[in-house]
Amino acid sequence: MVLETDMSAKGCVKSALNFTILAECRKSNARTGIMKLPHFDVDTPVFMPVGTQGSMKGILPEQLEELDYQIILGNTYHLGTRPGIDVIEKAGGLHKFMNWNRALLTDSGGFQMVSLLKLADITEEGVKFISPYNDMSSDPGKECMLTPEHSIEIQNVIGADIIMQLDDVVKTTTVGPRVEEATHRTSRWLDRCLKAHAHPERQNIFPIVQGGLDPNLRSLSAKMHAEREVNGYAIGGLSGGECKEDFWNMVHLCTKRKDEGKDVQPLLPKEKPRYVMGVGFAVDIVVCCALGVDMFDCVFPTRTAMRLMKSIRESIKADTFPEFVVGFMKCAHPSGEYPKWVLDSLSAVNIHLQKEEAGAS
Amino acid sequence: MKFVIDTISNSSLSRIGTLKNFHRLPQISFETPILFMYSKGGCIPHLTHDVLQYVSKEYQAIQVPLPSTISCHHPLTKSQEGIADFIGMREYLVYCSVQDPAIPSPAGYNTMDKVSIWCKSGKEHVDSDRYMDIMEAFKPDIYQCLGDGETNVDSTNKRIQKSIKRSLHMFHRCLERHKKSEALKNSAFIALLQGGYDVEERVNYAKEIAGSPIDGFVIDGLHDNSPGVEFFDFDKVKPIVTESVKEFPEDKLRIVHGCWSPETVLKLVELGIDAFDSSFPFAVTERGAALTFPYKASDVCDADVNHKVPVTEDFVKEEHSYEINLGDSKYTEDFQPILKDCQCLCCKKHTRAYINHLLLSKELLARVLLMM
DSSP, rough: OOEEEEOOOOOSSSSSSSEEEEEEOOSSSOEEEEEEEEEEEEEEEEEOBOOTTBBBTBBBBHHHTTTTTOEEEEEEHHHIIIIHHHHHHHSSHHHHHHHHOOEEEESTTTTTHHTTGGGGGOSSSSSEEEEOOOOOTTOOOOOEHHHHHHHHHHHHTTSSEEEOOOOOOOOOTOSSSSHHHHHHHHHHHHHHHHHHHTTTTTTTOOEEEEOOOHHHHHHHHHHHHHHHHHOEEEEOOSSSSSHHHHHHHHHHHHOSSSTTEEEOOOOOOTOOOEEEOOOOHHHHHHHHHHOOOOOEEOOSSSSHHHOOOOOOOOHHHOOHHHHHHHHHHHHHHHTOOHHHHHHHHHHHTTOOOHHHHHHHO | EEEEEEEEESSSOEEEEEEEOOSOOOOEEESEEEEEOOOOTBBOOOOOHHHHHHHHHSEEEEEEEGGGGEEEGHHHTTSSHHHHHHTTTSSSEEEEEEEOOOOOOOOOOOOEEEEEEEEEEEEEEEEEEHHHHHHHHHHHHEEEOOOOOOOOOTTTHHHHHHHHHHHHHHHHHHHHHHHSSSTTSSSEEEEEEOOOOOHHHHHHHHHHTTTTSSSSSEEOOOOOOOOGGGGOOHHHHHHHHHHHHTSSSSSSSOOOOSOOOOHHHHHHHTTOOOEEOOOOOOOOTTTTEEOOOOOOHHHHOOOOOSOOOOOHHHHHHTTTEEEEETTTTTTOOOSSSSTEEESSSHHHHHHHHHHHHHTTTTTTHHHHHHHH
């Protein structure tokens, strides 16, 4: 089914993001579209390769364009440490500094809370880091405080098309009151980030849905964030060692259009792009596309992911996405023994691997 | 291969010529003086084939040193394709050399009929027959004869004598095989001229081989292939080059290898040398620096050779005035290109500050941009 759902900005101010869904899968929640950003029009679903320090591992910007990358990631924490925000500001932003003319997304620097947890102390004010860098551009052992305001200030200087709110990240598998605290704090920090944002006309803040693996907290977080005036959403705190059952259910919770047989409004509105952070492997990406996710990033070998995304986009347009999923899973699991979570997640969105396979043979 | 001299300068010995009639690549020709592109393991360091296209879409001549490619011998014996195809550079001219002009070779391991080749897995002893077997498998467009060039400015007379004796022996053996070889019948054969820093020995050696059917010669045995070659005293090299060159017919290609400084290269061109290699820019890249002397390729090619090659006083006086160390913190906020008005991709699109950041962050792209 091909349809046009244009999510234009109200009023005469040019929106920093304009998402048009070009085609939707007739069975699942998969969709393909164009996300118009200030620097480039991005085809979704899209995989965003990670260029941590303002460079994509030995590849020239010209080569990236030739490979048809439309958006790449930069890491705020790394860039803020080196070359430092002053240098990027003087260069006129990261696009100019690294000579990349297409779209960019920066993270908030908050993910380092998980990856460098020993070095961080989280309070309501923000995150206190101890710089692990030991070189001439920063003092080793120097304490730095990253607040929501500071994260946005840095990201405003970097100038990426999409910037991420600072969120209170807990280890994915954490349970108990810490998860609840982090969920609420993430929403409070979102409001601080939105308030501090200096360039809403050319940069988009994406809120990050948290809530650990607790369905109630996840729903709450998604609902709270959906109320804010933003142009897209991220689902965070996943892909951190949780079991696949938990993983797909947490994504599905945010995007599902049917609940126990009844039509429902997805918690994250379908007119806006959805981004699952840190995903992932090809199977996970295919499943998440079926669940209705539009954006991915991971250090997973990038070219494989690029080709996969192109196939997904084309199959949704050609209205053959369920067939594509069946064929893909058959290649990934030649024995026909599909993991239960893959069967369950896909059947939740009307793609039945075993039945269709039986029907075909 | 055919080498034609097009013009000879009135005021110096410098000359402009053309290398052409390559059997494998009949459509391409090269103007001399020429810089062979230095490669390692069959790849221009830091530059993949597609990045090389950004540097230049023109055909280039690549120098393929044996130490980093000797391991290709075994697979190539099982295949009909030569080294140019094997390294994915079939549209480029391939010139094989015995030693690597950018990597110092440890001294003292050569014997009467064997030369030691230092590769990643250690030392390989190569005698004339094994060397010619390798060349027959590689099928290069141009290749050097095997020789013991392990002499330098400090070499004793005894060591020079040894080098001469061994190299002559290898020269005759290689040439004999070359003449009979079916696989190498279309490859140009380059002799290695030995004799250390002894002018008389150089001249004698040159006389010995000048009448043989060779396509050109390398003035070998001048140094140990270290980056220190940059700082060599040109006055010591000058008489060797001047006297050696006189002994050969004019249409022999004259080659000098090593990381010579740009001004020394210009001076060697004045003495009539036709070919060099790009190991110097590689050495500069490896130390995280960039070359900043202004030049225009077209000026160099079209220059009237009657004019003396412009080596100005200022240019020579201040050593390293043409090089900047981009790892230095003074470039952290320097948003200029490496060289103003330069038309290369790196200078057109990137800044000193960005390369400084890439170097400090140990990003692979730093050396890609520097090598370009």
